[in-house]
Amino acid sequence: MQYIVLDLEWNQPVSYQSAAFRKVGDSLLFEVIQIGAAKLNERMEILDTVSIPICPTYYVTIHPRVKRMTGLSQEILCDAPDFPEGMAQFADWCGEDCVFLTWGGDDVSVLQQNVDFFRVERPLPKTYDLQQLYSKVMKHSGQTALKTAMEELQIEEEEDRAFHNAMHDAYYTAQVFRKMPEPPRVLEHEVQPRKLCHNERRSRFRITDAVPSVAQALVSEQLTAPRCPTCGQATRLVTELVPQAAGKYVALSRCQHHGLLFIKVRFGFLPDGQKGMHLSVLPANKQTRAYVHTKELQYQFKRKRGDYESVDIEDLSDVFGSNMPFEDA
Ligand SMILES: [Zn+2]
Incomplete structure (x- = not known):
């Protein structure tokens, strides 16, 4: 069995008054624009990484915040495959016998909504949440940011691997996975996709x-x-x-x-x-x-103690991770 560490980047409507949002917003809140992943075998060796850019079909204008964070623009994505084609490429890359690992439950929720919306027929493999195992092992209460986990495990950020690129984030998540005391215990933390919805209030x-x-x-x-x-x-x-x-x-x-x-x-x-x-x-x-x-x-x-010396208070990129519009939240 192979472990596929998965990370996504997605676009959001530029405005909740936009024609695109009014048309599909009920069933497609975010549109996947990059699938990134790292593949590991059971000996915890990273075999390969992949980045599949996706050309959005509905939210074609890349939200300025998303563009700033990911560096992805309409010009870059216009030649990329659409979601169903990108998912087919991804499934081929994954192979048959695999499980998905993610950091938290956001990515799998966004992925499932896109899979449902675009009627991708191949079902997703079981998904497990590495963040839950990490919090348990490290005795953290609540969620830990990937960056924090990397610092705690002394995983250095690499010069040519900037954050907020799905492939690089997946690669870093894979490094965290390998450094955990008993990586296979992640299989005790299955995560189910949650339903996303836009909430007026x-x-x-x-x-x-x-x-x-x-x-x-x-x-x-x-x-x-x-x-x-x-x-x-x-x-x-x-x-x-x-x-x-x-x-x-x-x-x-x-x-x-x-x-x-x-x-x-x-x-x-x-x-x-x-x-x-x-x-x-x-x-x-x-x-x-x-x-x-x-x-x-x-x-x-x-x-x-100096903990805040390297903190950039203007960096709000983590604010959104914990602020997903889940229906049951
Ligand atoms: Zn008063």
């Missing part, structure tokens, strides 16, 4: 306010003196704006009339590809107060 409360950069937003009055939702007056931060995850910050602030407030900031991208943020200000309770104080202490400790 989610999209309305998503990123709304355009910002020039994360750094500038963090020192702007909107965040250093957030307005109280009750009286509208400027409040005073009583903690730092503490990074909680890529593009996410929390803080506590005090309104002189309404007491302690829980500040949540999320950075991301507006539909036109510009950076934006969503700010939420709510009355703090015992849990949120304790949470922010704990996070602040952890942050100060890690910062002293």
Whole structure:
């Protein structure tokens, strides 16, 4: 049996008002534009890697964010095969006796939606989630970014293998797989594709306010003196704006009339590809107060240790991984 480590890049509608989205958005939320994979045998040797570019059929305009991250453009993809043809090439490359491995469950969900939509008849092999095994072995709670796993296992980024290229990401994932203590235990973590859907409510409360950069937003009055939702007056931060995850910050602030407030900031991208943020200000309770104080202490400790020296706060590429529009989320 061979292990196929799979990674995809996909395009998204440029606008949820676009003709393409209105036509197919219910059953095709993202369109695959690159299949990348690495093939390993049971001795954990990498036998081959592959990159299959796919020319999108519906979302033909590559979203500016996707273009920036992947380097894939309409000009590059226009000569590529369409999805059914690309999948046929991929299946031939995979061979008969194989399983898929992915980092998290997003890729297999997007792949399954494309397979269903384009009526690709050959069923997908069973898929297992390496991220779940990794979290279990390393005793991490929640999800670990691939980059973090690479750092922890001392896997160096290679000069000619940039991230956000499906083949390179698959190759790095394969390196993580090989370095795990008992790689075959990944077969204990089968992952099922989840149904993707566009949710109006989610999209309305998503990123709304355009910002020039994360750094500038963090020192702007909107965040250093957030307005109280009750009286509208400027409040005073009583903690730092503490990074909680890529593009996410929390803080506590005090309104002189309404007491302690829980500040949540999320950075991301507006539909036109510009950076934006969503700010939420709510009355703090015992849990949120304790949470922010704990996070602040952890942050100060890690910062002293130098953990944040190489962190690029403007890099929001990981924000989306944990923000997939699943129907059951
Ligand atoms: Zn107030």
